[in-house]
Amino acid sequence: MSKFNHSVKVPTQYKVAAKILRTALEKQKSIKSLIFEEKHARIGSLHAVLRIYSENRGAVDRAIEESGLLKENPKLDSILAKVLVTELIFGRGLLNGDSRPVQTVRTFKERLQQAISGTGFQKKELNPRYVRINTNLHSVPEALEYLARNEWRRKEFDSDISYADFLAAIRTLEENEFMMDLNVEGVLIFHHKTSHYWACHDLVKSKMFILQNKATCLAAELLAPPSGATVLDMCAAPGMKTLHISNVMKNQGRIYAVEQSKDRFKALCDITELAGCKIVNPILADALTIGPEQCPDVEYILVDPSCSGNGMQNRFKVCEEQKDDKRLFKLAGLQIKILSHAMSAFPNVKRIVYCTCSLWKEENEQVVQRCLQLNPSFKLLNCKKALRNKWTNVGDKEYVKIGKNCLYCLPDQDLTDGIFLAMFEKVNED
């Protein structure tokens, strides 16, 4: 007689997670939007198990294969098995209920663990949660006081700490601790397990704190417009970097924030208003049509154009993303047009920062190279030096005089999203 009670149902959260994962794998759809469409009440647990699968999918799949789980249980649904193994071995460490699939996977726990330990595999820890203080609405000391009152412990480090030691300190952050970032003022670093807490926080909803990955904060940090300057943000929506620039400028001066998409323009206006930006002048337009007539006296420009986005870590990946050469070629064409326009159309410009959330050279070093050829009155500044050398990853040195001056943020090494940055200065024509 079978030892399983067939009437016990698989818990809904596992069934729904398996349904989402199946659709994502078969139809190559985004897990994020599939979760969003799902009406299931426990979105948090769905999110967690699918996120852990996406981070560790190689190891999960290998463990299933090597333990013989599916070979010995041909009736076990292979996608449900991925979800259950993820939860049991990489996630919470236990499974709910006594349904047949759950019991089957439980009986394989040891074999699954052995299959993993034989490969020298280590569970991939998620990157920390970055929270930026919106200094339009409260100061850094006020924000720190708030955190202390709410029993958050600040993990301190020496001001001359090396970048490697700083990363090591982030890796050992406790769940009740936070650190100040080494590179960007006002960025706080929390354990990844606090992500949900911060996502629901009232002070995040009211824009006192901004959920913004540290890598994307480097754009305003490098652009560094002083208080009172005139800035053009050419691809501005939803406005995260516009807002950060206004913080850097202490909310004094002027920021022209250009966005061509109507829907995204509305988000830009809403966010910058709610976040207390007094100096943002939003413009609904194609940045290529904007010149000194609409935006006079521009001194600093941020170019953050549409890109492939393959560096973004909040994109759940359940299969390897294929490089799409045609799409990259098209994107790079637009990126070159916009950056080149920034370099040629504004006579008073002093500094330009170009950034993408792509790790492809076609959108990064190659765009920089082409724009320097087209605009010889610009030179690259060294991004790493601008961060007091407290950084490691730069561009590809095969691009002579280019690679070493650009910066990469790499998810596994810098514990951030994957971002590329380049900083240009207008050469004095005399």
Ligand SMILES: C[S@@+](CC[C@H](N)C(=O)[O-])C[C@H]1O[C@@H](n2cnc3c(N)ncnc32)[C@H](O)[C@@H]1O
């Ligand atoms: C990577 S997003 C910018 C993110 C934004 N800087 C932030 O930090 O929140 C690129 C934006 O550029 C806009 N865009 C693309 N081409 C544009 C153009 N020619 N003129 C104006 N906006 C453009 C897109 O609609 C998109 O909203």
